Amino acid sequence: MKIKILTLLVLSVISFSCSDKDDDQVIAEDPQLIIKFKFDPTQVRLNGTGQPSTIPAGNAAQSPIFNSISAHYLEFTPNALTQVGQGAILYTGPSTALGGANAIDFSQAKIVGEGEAFLSIPLKNVPHGSYEYVRVSLSYQNYNVNVLASGVNYVGTLASFVGYNNYITTHNVAGNPFVVNDDKLQGYWAFVIPSVGYSTSGQSTGVTTVPNPISSTSPIPAGSCLVTGKFANNFVVTGNETKNIEVQLSLSINNSFEWQEVNIDGKYEPAAGENVVDMGLRGLIPSFTILN
Incomplete structure (x- = not known):
């Protein structure tokens, strides 16, 4: 009798273990939607309503070299009449009220480079x-x-906070810590020139351009950085997908860093009093690929 009971227990454990393994395998093999960013200095430069834009007289701009980016919200929208929040909301980042108002919790933000998921x-x-x-x-x-x-020409590293409101404890730019412990509205920045040990921070008084080609039918909330872009062909989800699908969000960085000139030479000279007036992205082109 003891042998029979022991045998049954062993069989139960084997059966249970196999069942767990199969469940894990099914979960691991569920086809995924993968979101990645691309930074394109040649992509068309747009204004806030999604129209091609030139640099205003008296200003100058350059296409920066991107290191990383973060987002707080992602939504797929059926058409141009769909209002913000009425589409498929796929991601909302952590928020906090530690600074007194609702704000993006930067300490929990996911920050990625180009091509990273x-x-x-x-x-x-x-x-x-x-x-x-x-x-x-x-x-x-x-x-x-x-x-x-x-x-003298230098290369500086800029951290630009373009979210509606950001609660920041301490953040690092090129290895330099900036202690904030407060909310910072859209336009806060920190700047470092590593080669000379220079660092500073401030609040932009300019406008952060947020391209929205459907602004006339589906406007975005004031103060947000909710960039809108159109698929070349609609992204369709049927529920019968068997393979991973990668969506690439290509962001235009074409002269996206813009300042007001004091010395008319096309060079950014903060020591001469040249102030940054725009740190927004200049367009979004989404695309998707079915992966093998």
Whole structure:
């Protein structure tokens, strides 16, 4: 009798273990929706309503070299009449009120470089439908820009916070810590020239351009950085997907770092009093690929 009971117990454990393994395998093999960013200095430069834009007289701009980016919100939208929040909301980042008002919790932000997966979720969790637009609320940018000071060219690293409101404890730029412990509204920045040990921070008084080609039918909230872009062909989810799908969010960085000139030479010279007036992205083109 003892032998029979022992045998049954062993068989039960084997059966249970196999069942767990199979469940894990099914979960691991669920086709995923993978979101990645691309930074394109040649992509068309747009204004806030999604129209091609030139640099205003008296200003100058450059295309920065991006290191990393973060976003706070991602939504797939069926058409141009769909209002913000009425599409398929695929991601909302952590928020906090520690600074007194609701704000993006930067300490929990996911920061990625070009080509890194920002988000990976099972396709079965994406509502079935046909989506024409993507809306992504960008919150943080880290990039290198060229700077002229006392006749010498330097490369500086800029951290640009473009989210509606950001609660920041301490953040690092090129290895330099900036202690904040407070909310910072859209436009806060920190800047470092590593080669000379220079660092500073401030609040931009300019406008952060947020391209939205459907602004006339589906406007975005004031103060947000909810960039909108259109798929060349609608992104369709049927529920029968068997392979991973990668969505690439190509962001235009074409002269996206803009300042007001004091010395008319096309060089960014902060020591001469040249102030940054725009740190927004200049357009979004989403595309998707079915992976093997």
